[in-house]
Ligand SMILES: NC(=O)c1ccc[n+]([C@@H]2O[C@H](COP(=O)([O-])OP(=O)(O)OC[C@H]3O[C@@H](n4cnc5c(N)ncnc54)[C@H](O)[C@@H]3O)[C@@H](O)[C@H]2O)c1
Ligand SMILES: [Zn+2]
């Protein structure tokens with residue numbers, strides 16, 4: 001079968017690999033109809049989250065059809081249409097039973113202290129072959145796989161595999177309550193869902209920060225007030241927008257590949273910290289990054305979002321960190337956070353815990369997650385799609401990869417989307433498709 005395979009930092013390819021087989025009674029084999037590329041995949045290819053084994057199939061977002069089940073899987077049968085949670089959980093241990101499915105004691109073969117088990121990740125996470133493939137083996141399938149109602153399309157469901165639940169979890173970590181003002185750092189797909197989730201959890205205002213205008217435009221369509229850190233000092237803008245108080249909640253949806261301002265009034269201050277940032281980049285990449293010009297280039301300011309967030313959050317406020325940092329990232333403005341009585345919550349999403357309620361919201365028509373989906377590509381074009389997404393090219397905000405088998409009726413849709421906007425992305429990227437967050441969150445009064 002065909003799969004996106006990690007060969008080395010800066011080197012991914014579509015290869016022919018062996019089809020997966022049932023190894024354990026609780027496994028299922030799923031034929032992927034849809035997968036997607038995530039900012040987390042970029043950390044692996046850029047070398048800012050080290051530890052990938054060459055030969056690992058990438059990808060941790062998937063929707064598909066159950067092909068075969070092991071003897072221990074009583075609740076699924078071949079033909080069932082499912083969404084696959086990115087993280088793997090046994091469902092039986094005390095962590096799973098408390099909802100901390102990303103901290104399952106059993107799923108990681110390296111043991112209960114080894115960390116989150118997930119698809120397509122580095123060696124210490126399993127490793128488990130990922131979901132950017134024609135077929136995947138899903139361990140603990142009886143627990144993980146969530147059956148999809150026919151009302152929820154593949155294009156909607158693929159966003160429920162990882163990024164919408166992660167952003168929902170981010171708003172929970174940030175303790176968003178009715179009335180809050182929430183800063184969201186990063187307007188990639190996860191940040192855009194964080195804007196949506198913060199509103200859904202009661203925020204009155206969301207202030208979204210990024211350096212890319214097309215992504216900020218998307219955040220505005222979802223109802224956020226926006227700050228471009230290449231045009232304004234984000235800390236000054238945040239104070240001005242909040243009556244000198246600061247937002248009381250913030251969500252970091254950027255992670256280790258954070259960039260510092262390249263122009264505008266915030267550039268000089270950030271440039272003064274260039275040396276510290278350079279040391280941070282060296283520590284996280286362990287000197288292994290392999291940038292090819294602008295391609296696969298590590299972010300140049302790993303801790304800048306932590307610093308901006310801690311400086312801007314109002315006293316006694318809360319920061320939720322869902323942006324991914326490798327264990328080698330050690331910079332955090334602890335003293336400032338401590339002296340402001342901030343609460344900091346963070347982690348890998350407990351996907352399995354949140355996916356069913358989000359499936360219900362989509363099924364009920366309360367929200368259409370495709371507001372964040374910009375681009376649909378054929379699976380066979382995955383490497384080129386990775387490159388465009390890595391460069392944050394306008395229009396390449398969230399890329400879904402469609403299986404060849406699904407192409408009969410969908411290649412046309414993808415083609416039409418690309419044609420409609422001059423090859424810059426999908427219809428959801430058009431302002432007219434989703435004018436504001438009220439339309440993404442359909443039916444909210
Ligand atoms: N915790 C989890 O379970 C989980 C799950 C999925 C993704 N993630 C992480 O979420 C993060 C975002 O994922 P994504 O797919 O949206 O990736 P992405 O790379 O598309 O988005 C990151 C965004 O941050 C912006 N950015 C860079 N520097 C910034 C700065 N200084 N201030 C504000 N914005 C800045 C970029 O321009 C980009 O739009 C990644 O770190 C990813 O690994 C975490
Ligand atoms: Zn992801």
Ligand SMILES: [Zn+2]
Nearest residue numbers: 090093096104
């Ligand atoms: Zn468990």
